[in-house]
Amino acid sequence: MNWDQLRSVLWLRWRLTRNQWAKGGGVGAVIAAVVMAAVAVMSVSSFVGALAAGALAMGEARPIVITGVWMGLTAGFLVFWIVGLLQDLQRAESIDLQRLMHLPVALGQIFVVNYVASHLTVGVILFVPAMIGLSIGLAVSRSGAMLIMIPLALGMVFMISAWTYYLRGWLAALMSNPRRRRVVIMGLTAAFIVLAQAPNLYFTVFRGGREPTAIVDGDRQPSVSAAEARARRRDAERAADRAQFNQVLAVQRFIPPFWVSAGAQALAEGRVLPALLGTLGCLGIGVVGLRRAYRSTLRFYQGSSGGKATARAKPASAVGSAGAPAAVAGPLLVERRPPGVPEQAAALALATLQSMLRAPEVKMQFGMSFVVTVVLGASLLFRSGTSMPAAAGPFVATGVVMFSLFMLVQFVANQFGIDREGFRALVLSPVERRLILVGKNLACLPAGAISAMILLLIVAVWLRLSPVVLVATVFQLAAGLLIGGIGGNLLSILVPYRVQAGSMKPTKMPGLAMLVLVLSQMLFPLALAPTFVPPLAGFLWERLGGPPAMLVNLLGSILLAVAMAFVYWKTLGPLGRLLHRREARILAVVTAGVE
DSSP states (O other), X not given: OOHHHXXXXXXXXXXXXXXXXXXXXXXXXXXXXXXXXXXXXXXXXXXXXXXXXXXXXXXXXXXXHHHHHHHHXXXXXXXXXXXXXXXXXXOOOSSOGGGGTTSSOOHHHHHHHHHHHTTOOHHHHHXXXXXXXXXXXXXXXXXXXXXXXXXXXXXXXXXXXXXXXXXXXXXXXXXXXXXXXXXXXXXXXXXXXXXXXXXXXXXXXXXXXXXXXXXXXXXXXXXXXXXXXXXXXXXXHHHHHHHHHHHHHHHGGGSGGGHHHHHHHHHHTTOOHHHXXXXXXXXXXXXXXXXXXHHHHHHHHHTSSSOOOOOOOOOHHHHHHHHXXXXXXXXXXXXXXXXXXXXHHHHHHHHHHHHHHHOHHHHHHHHHHHHHHHHHHHXXXXXXXXXXXXTHHXXXXXXXXXXXXXXXXHHHTTTTTTTGGGHHHHHHSOSOHHHHHHXXXXXXXXXXXXXXXXXXXXXXXXXXXXXXXXXXXXXXXXXXXXXXXXXXXXXXXXXXXXXXXTSSOEESOOHHHHHHHHHHHXXXXXXXXXXXXXXXXXXXXXXXXXXXXXXXXXXXXXXHXXXXXXXXXXXXXXXXXXXXXXXXXXXXXXXXXXX
């Protein structure tokens, strides 16, 4: 290994990072320092907590308990790892090898640096110190042989990270072909989400034992026989869960990531060989994956794999035959005109929506929100029945609708970041700036409204809600969309940031924008709090002897939607003028290149 070259490359990477922090201003440096301190505190706390648990609480624990703890740590690490993989499917290189190909440097050591830097994730920071601390604690309280768990756990992490790195490199080569890029991203995202939610679907849908769920009045109590039947069913479910856990223990030795828990069980029972074999197996599989990742990386940067597809000229007959059906199919999406919307705002909304539907990163985010909505709805619809007071129905309906709107924060709060260089067209266009805001808001409307309506209908069936409550919740959804539009317009104008092409990952994000984005995501539920006022007013009014709660809820929801529409319309003028004054600054931010 050439240490001089490695020091030079690392110094260059640090200098580029420092320059990015400096461009973000003092706020960016402070936020970076706070984040680094928080990461260090999380890592130390995880280590100390696991060390104390292993040394003080698990000295006399049964082997099955130790196995369950290690299985939980492994499962938690895998969940965090999958979530991080979904956020950015493509591999992010800390040091671009393509810029070093013409230099006499050892690419192998640069590859290792990129591999290590790209896997400093939340899952590693939280769970790796916990695994090390738990191993040391168990060695103190039980036997020194428990120290073998340290190389076994690190070998498992190395195995997962190496093959993930290979997967990301393979995806980067595969998606360099624009014709396959969208299909690959959408298919893999849906597959990962379904795979991660498979246990939830299995327990709640297929084994949930669907039972009619109804809202029960407070005066009626379940009969004793029904209570006894539920008790017997709970006992049967616990017995089935214990049997299933025993099955999991039997098959864990055949699943490489769970060799960790299998090794912990063997060490707790006094057997060392399974843990040693698991360590060697994880390290061997990881070495194979890292070697394949290095070879595929070199082939990709040398141009021997994953080349872009070349467009072939179509014969005139094919062009004519393909163009004939298009004329019969009707107007394109961008040629349509939504009723009641100004022409310029409608054109911008449809063009933005068409662009978002073509962007793979936006389709991936929309697909994630839709799949999450469907999975959550299926869990509610097929879950075993539980008694619920009638007064809780409107609050549950409002809550699930607002939850679906929370998935839109990333789009609504940065409506110009996805445009990137395309924002120049808006700056040069003669369109009124308030109509630009209307068009951007309308482009985000379908994703939030469709997911919310699907989830609302599922909850309405699950809770057997009244049609009056259903209509009231639709008006609350309209009010929530208007609130999100007002806040999103303001944030998009004041703190824009560029979104990296091919993913939703921000690039060159200023420190102030990062702080505002985090605060907006944390405070977004508080901004939607007015939507809970109508059901709360109906509940209190009925308790005080007034009219039925559902009627008060409906009337209040209509008034809230009308009021928010009025406020939204009145804020368009000032926000449009603010956009006009800051559009040059927004253009400089969203079109900035990446160092």
